[in-house]
Amino acid sequence: MLLDFKNVxxxxxxxxxxxxxxxxxxxRLKEKFVYREIEKSEWQAVAKQNFVMEEDLxxxxxxxxxxxxxxxxxAIxxxxxxxxxxxxxxxxIRTRVRILDLNERxxxxxxxxxxxxxASIFETVEKIADRIANEAAAVLPGKEAWAKGEALDTTRKLNQLSLRGSLAPSPVGSQARTVSTGSQHGASDLRxxxxxMAxxxxxxxxxxxxGFFVSVGIRNSSDNFTFAQDGSPVPVSLLGLSTTAGFTWRQPLNNQLYAQPFFGGGMNYDMLKFAYNSNSVAVASTNGQALNQSELSMITSTAVGGIRLGYMVTRWLYIEIGSSYGLQFYRSGFGHLLSFDIGMGFKI
Structure with missing residues (x-):
């Protein structure tokens, strides 16, 4: 981004x-380097939207x-x-010039x-342009190196660390919420x-x-299932760990908003605890494990896909909301979770 030099x-x-x-x-920059310049009308519009005065640039x-x-x-x-x-x-004439690498801050x-x-003022202008071009060589790929395939990769890189909270409010599809002899249950049965998550x-x-992503998280829930024999409630609690990895695509919608679909897969470790009280009933997990105790642990694989909308508060701070659909694979079938999340991301 080349800004107009100001008559201070x-x-x-x-x-x-x-x-x-x-x-x-x-x-001079066009003679020596390969780059795409942000048009003046573009940065003027951004300046106006963000109350940046052109005379201060x-x-x-x-x-x-x-x-x-x-x-x-x-930025030059x-x-x-x-x-x-x-x-x-x-x-x-005293000219001050500054060059910023905004990716590296x-x-x-x-x-x-x-x-x-x-009378030599225009010679001075050319000397200033030459000096700027020499300094810009530290961040812009030269034409000769580019032609030889020697230029550095100029694809913009971004690393982001995010913290999110997520809620899956109600089960999706057929769920096993009735406790009886031989009944099978999984985390996706809870509300x-x-x-x-991080x-x-x-x-x-x-x-x-x-891009790609790697996510780790902890989840919990407390719910009531129904005892088949008399309809009495069976309190159930969940504590689980999850890991997910996959690919994502960030599509800008304007200068600050973006949409980001993603998909991936991972593993879950869940522990369900049933409070039977005085009931006597056998329970089995969804992977077929027979239970005669109040705690059930299981490891399951999962596939996940979803989309998030993000807002860039600053160049290094993002707020995101999204929804995702998770499919958990049990030996006896599938579990379904529809989740909604909100979080904050930081460029690192």
Whole structure:
């Protein structure tokens, strides 16, 4: 993202240098590097939406704020001052230039160049453009290296760590909620299963939108099943651990909103505890394990798919809501869970 260089002191006789310097830098960058520039109309719209004043875009704070919201990889900006040379009536141009690597959150360059304002002013402009191009080589792929296949991979990478809370409010499909001799039960038979999850996501597999995720979580629930003989309640509690891995695609909807479908698979370890009270009944798990005690543990595989909607609060902070459908595989059949989640993600 190349921002217009600003005539900081607003000396109107030198307004023409704003366009001259910006165009000279753009031309030099196009000569040497392979990149896609965010159009001026695009970053102007983002600046307006986020109340960033264009006249302030020579400052670090304003340029960084715009960069966070416009999401370029690199921002080049600066301004020039026309002042009387100390001890002389001759005018001097002092130009300050800064280059930000927004992916790495660091400043690549911050330098000043001085020159007298005379007939050689356009030579000075070209020298400034050359210096900027030399500094930008640290983050932009050169044309020659690109042609030889030697350029670094410029696909934007993103690592995100997220924390989520999830609720599966009611069972889906046919569920075993009646306790009787030989009845079989699994975690997906319970209502209001609450989960807390942490996941890691990496984007930049061939495309900046394609990524993979790894998730771990803990879930619990308390519910009442029904005793078949007399209809009395049988309190049941769940405590489980889950691990999931899979692939995801992040599709931007605008500068801050995105949709993200995902699918994957994993394993669950669940422990069900039945409070039989004075009832005497045999219970079996959904994988066929016969039970004559109040606790049942099981390991099951699962497949999951869903979609999330995300909002980018800042370049490094995200809020996401979503829903997912999980299919658990038991020896005696399948368990179904429809969950809804909300969470917060952090770029790392």
């Amino acid at each position: 002191l607003k000396k109107t006789d030198y307004d023409y240098l704003e366009a001259s310097l910006t165009d000279a830098v753009r031309n 020579y400052t670090f704070t304003a340029a960084m704020n715009l960069g966070i919201n416009a999401q370029p990889d690199v 900006f600066g301004g020039f001052f026309i002042e009387s040379k100390r001890g002389s009536s001759q005018q001097e 660091k400043e690549i360059a911050d330098f000043e160049m001085k020159s007298v304002v005379d 209001n299963i609450f989960s807390v 996941d890691f996501q990496h984007f930049g597999i061939y495309s900046e939108s394609l």
